[in-house]
Amino acid sequence: MWRWRLSSVALMVLATGCRQSEQIVVFHAASLSRVLGELAADFTARDGARVVLQPSGSQVAARKLSELNLRADLVAVADARVIEEILFPAHAGWLLVPATNELVIVHGAHSRFTEEITADNWFEILLRPEVKVGLANRDLAPLGYLSLQLLQLAEAHHRARPEAVGLADRLPAKVAPEHLMPDENELLALLATRAVDYAIMFRSTAEDHHLKLVRLPAAYNLGDPSHADGYARAAVPVRMKSGAAVVMRGAPIAYGLTIPRQAPNAAGAVRFVTTLLDERGRATWRRRGFSPVTPPV
Numbered sequence: 001m002w003r004w005r006l007s008s009v010a011l012m013v014l015a016t017g018c019r020q021s022e023q024i025v026v027f028h029a030a031s032l033s034r035v036l037g038e039l040a041a042d043f044t045a046r047d048g049a050r051v052v053l054q055p056s057g058s059q060v061a062a063r064k065l066s067e068l069n070l071r072a073d074l075v076a077v078a079d080a081r082v083i084e085e086i087l088f089p090a091h092a093g094w095l096l097v098p099a100t101n102e103l104v105i106v107h108g109a110h111s112r113f114t115e116e117i118t119a120d121n122w123f124e125i126l127l128r129p130e131v132k133v134g135l136a137n138r139d140l141a142p143l144g145y146l147s148l149q150l151l152q153l154a155e156a157h158h159r160a161r162p163e164a165v166g167l168a169d170r171l172p173a174k175v176a177p178e179h180l181m182p183d184e185n186e187l188l189a190l191l192a193t194r195a196v197d198y199a200i201m202f203r204s205t206a207e208d209h210h211l212k213l214v215r216l217p218a219a220y221n222l223g224d225p226s227h228a229d230g231y232a233r234a235a236v237p238v239r240m241k242s243g244a245a246v247v248m249r250g251a252p253i254a255y256g257l258t259i260p261r262q263a264p265n266a267a268g269a270v271r272f273v274t275t276l277l278d279e280r281g282r283a284t285w286r287r288r289g290f291s292p293v294t295p296p297v
Contacts, residue, residue: 001070002168005226008076008163008185014266015094019051019201020048020050020067022048022049022050022076022265022268023049023050023051023052023265023268024051024052024073024076024265024268024272025047025052025054025071025073025074025264025265025271026040026054026072026073026074026076026117026272027054027056027062027064027065027070027072027075027076027125027253028051028053028054028055028056028074028075029055029056029057029059029061029076029141029142029183029184029203030055030056030080030124030141030183030184030185030186031060031078031101031183031184031202031204031205032055032076032078033055033135033144033185034051034208034288035204035208035284035288035290036051036053036287037053037083037136038283038284039090039123039275039276040053040272042284043271043272044276046270046275047088047275049268049271049272051272054072055056055183055185056138056140056180056182056183056261056267057077057136057137057141057142057143057144058077058078058082058141058177058182059082059086059139059140059141059238059240059241060140060141060182060183061076061077061082062075062077062082062083063145063241064088065091065260065262066086066087066090066091066171066241066257067241067242067243070221070231070265071260071262071263072196072260072262072263072274073260073263073264073266073268073269073272074257074258074259074260074269074273075087075092075257075258075259075260076256076257077142077255078101078142078143078256078266079140079142079146079204079254079255080097080254080255080256081248081251081256081259082240082256083095083124083257085241085246086240086241086245087241087258087260089260090261091260091262092258092259092260092261093261095256095257095258096256096257096258096273096277096293096296096297097254097279097297098200098253098254098255098256098257098276098285098293098296099201099285099288099290099291099292099293100223100225100252100253100254100255100291101202101204101221101223101253101255101290102202102203102211102215102216102221102222102253102289103147103200103201103202103216103221103222103239103253104118104128104147104200104201104202104203104204104206104210104215104216104221104224105122105199105200105213105216106191106193106198106199106200106201106205106206106211106213106214107169107191107198107199107211107212107214108194108197108211108212109195109212110194110197111198111212112125112130112131112197113125113128113131113197114129114197114212116169117214119213119214119217122214122216123154123158123164123167123171124163124164124200126171126198127163127167127170127174129174131178131198132176132181132195132196132197132198133171133174133175133177133196133197133198134175134179134180134187134190134191134195134196134199135144135179135180135181135187135199135200136180136181136186136187136200136235137171137180137181137182137235138181138238139238139239139240140181140182141182141184141198142199142230143183143187143202145238145248146222146235146253148168148172148236149222149231149234149235149236149248149249149250150200150216150220150221150222150234151168151171152168152232152233152234152236152250153168153173153219153220153222153230153234153250154167154168154209154216154232155167156221156233157169157217157219157220158244161174161282161293163172163201164284165292175187178195179195184201184202186201187201188201188205188209191211195251195265201213202253202289202292203215203223203289204288204289205289206291207288208283208288208289210238219294222251222253223253223291224251224252225251225252229250230250231250231251231252232249232250232251233249233250233251234249234250235247236248238260254293254297255290257273259273260294268277277296282294
């Protein structure tokens, strides 16, 4: 009996030791940095394998595989359609939707008119000449084209109000080139350094960083599946990859992940994905401001 127990412990130590030299490379959306960071640390403590996280805009993450021939064991993006448009079918054959999100207006104590802004007047305040706004680049991160879709839908929703006329064109036009950022982490830096007053971001990021936020009507925040038909009225051309732009229509925000066909460590990726989707993992997603999908689509 004692011999068996000792052998079992020895095998566990040997297995953990082997996995300490194992790594799982993840290309992922910048908005997933904190939730994946926490889940990766927990996974490594339990499994032994090291998770290497490489954040960027989602299109950049996918194109590192499809165009630069870099290798990753897992790809996680802020819009599941990025996987379909860039990685299907040559680089991936399936995807999972682990969580959803919504868009909000984010600001700080330094922001002009921070005490005045509401879900009813946000666009009037952001359009004021002295207010500086940051946006994500539509061709590099889903947050960019999702933000433009939101503006189109908000303009239509508030069409009876004169100050909303032309919102979808006027607001992006006033964003300075240096305030058009490649991913959400860069937008966060703009707010932190007070370079901008406001930005459109994912609710999860705003809550996770304890930022001031304005939640928007479900009719255009891209976070309510019951408004899917209405969201589809928005359309934004996006250069997902080299060549002609693809028209991306509005849809409820759905994160996506996949294990690429050429993943060097697919087995390790499967173990990590399992921890992302189990009860403990879903609790982490929820605490970080996401809405986990149960079961994953």
